Amino acid sequence: MTLTFPRALFGLTVAAFALSAQADEVQVAVAANFSAAAQKIAAQFEHDTGHTVKLSFGATGKFYAQIEAGAPFDVLLAADQVTPGTLVTEGKAVPGTLHTYAIGKLVLWSADPALVDGRGEVLKSDKWKHLSVADAKLAPYGQAAKETLAALKLTDGVQPRIVTAENIGQALQFVQSGNAELGFVALGQVQPPDGSKVPGSMWLVPDNLYTPIKQDAVVIAATKVNKAATEFVDYLASDKARVVIKAYGYSW
Template sequence: MNMTMIRPARRRMLPCVLFLLALLCTSPLRADVVQVAVAANFTAPMQKIAAEFERDTGHRASLSIGSTGKFFAQVANGAPFDVFLAADVETPARLEQDSYAVSGSRFTYAFGRLALWSAKKDKVDSQGEVLKKGEFRHLALPNPKFSPYGAAAIGIMQQLGVEATLQAKFVLAENVSQVYQFAASGNAEVAFIALSQIWKDGKLATKGSAWVIPPEMHAALRQDAVLLNHGRNNPAASALLGYMKGDKARSIIKSYGYDL
């Protein structure tokens, strides 16, 4: 064989080989999609975390937003979610107990905060006296049957001794996202929502007025994440749960008013 013919061929192949090596070094070997069920109160921070997660890992997080109680029913009925970010600890624990989630994968990713908010500038005072005065027609809150935030709102009104007098004014929503829509549109003058919906970097991030409710006034809104059976063999699912524990994700979570 003529060696002089082989050497030019090798030289022609060298740029292609170098290009492929560079591509492998700068791109993820395999990018996967993780289907994530997200409690409505965590919408804003999770959207930001998902964007950073894709930028840093190449994996993509596809988010479904809803109420924790309804997500439990969907998972139990075979919904193809890989990861669940709940608004409580009981629901992920129950999913583990009922063998819908991977045992030992559950951890707390945030402690939620509650706020009373109105789209009107001077409607809500900083101490929540507006609840005692009752000078409004409608009070929106998440349905306490499905939402830990709704249950916490009921507990606060019971402490203040106003639940019975305000009950006729309740407008129950499926989740905190719908509550916010009711209040933002003016269909409810005041509303119990997640602090993360109106808070960014230590201050009110939207128009209106709010009472940031002291966390000692209600049971801890501890929120757990869990790896579901459907995501057991999905590398993106494990990667996302690990990413949630990292400094970048934790910084984003804290900026929306959550405790860690």
Template sequence: MRFGIFHTLCPLFAALAFTGNVPAEQVQVAVAANFTSPLQAIAREFESDTGNSVIAAFGATGQLYAQIRNGAPFEVFLSADERTATKLEREGLGVSGSRFTYAVGRLVLWSAQAGYVDGSDAVLKASPFRHLAMANPQAAPYGLAASQVLEALGLSATLKDKLVEGQSITQTHQFIATGNAELGFVALSQVYKDGQLSSGSAWRVPAELHTPIKQDALILKKGQHNPAALAFTEYLKGEKATAIIQSYGYQR
């Protein structure tokens, strides 16, 4: 299998093509940035099992929504929330009845420094840091969830001047990984695999501190006549895809 990474005209996300020797069909999928690693793993299994290939574009949900509205050739949308997919369906850009929740995300406060976060919200309240990263709440559902957490903890005003916003959850993770922010809110899937923290230190944010992050899939009108689009969304519901999704900390 060959993997080709290329940048589109929009610098805020990259597109990744999964291609085989003789693909039966291709499906173009717009994918919320938090789901990058799981999608890559699922796409490999999907191609191996079906012969169909996935061309995936990753970005903030709000940015992908705008591109879909502006005619981007996506055939399936994997949103980071349920609201945006529902909106596209109501606006007539999605196939009615095709929407379903493919994953329920978890938010985590993460630092690339070992021991910096002690598994609780104590570091937020002590506020020893200069920068706290989070995704733009207007563009990324995980950023909205982060803002709700700060509000629930009564820290919105206290930490306002320390916030650094990424345009997507990927950019937010980069801010923290490179040390430009000492810590920040990212998707659990970005820092955990098979129940293990990949690096640094973290606090798994209690789900009751923010609105549930239900991530919905939707077949878009441009994919309604593509058998690979239906095959891919059905594959997402299957046991193999479910196992991959859960291995990154998502719920189903």
């Protein structure tokens, strides 16, 4: 007896085998502020390419130290331009893959819907006890917060009430948990991607109070999956990815 195998099904099987044979796992170090957007983009990328993406979230400064020490990351999505640029200069990242994938916005946020006013005047009041700020030495959003307080001439006045977080993700957690009534965080962390109202209350810090937060991506030179890593970095500039990036409050 002769067994027949439908040609269309055979073609699909071969295509699926080829895709799985070419699929790689890409290890991506992601600045904490971009966590939610990165998860959605990674899921889209996996669906479209067959590759797997493993995301690690944290402070850009810490990732730099880990990469310097040989951590097996394939891609860095930083919260600044300096760190990826330094890696390129040192020969530890691939020059042609370096580009800005997002420009972030700083906000003063509170879980209390009545606490933060539209001009940030609450910073001058006694309505709060603790202000959560990411470590400026490790996190670019922490540096932006530092610059904002300096521009407003509030540094000395609020310094005793600042709670320093390791990264912008922890800065948000401090406010969410009630350990701080206020916090400087990224708009992308608190803006719902469906366009609904931001929970709590917030002040969108004017751009002229801090250096623009241009966030760069780059492929790490030591990667063993260069093609897949480069595809992921390129994917960040795709129309699909940019829809997500915009939905979370970033521009590019």
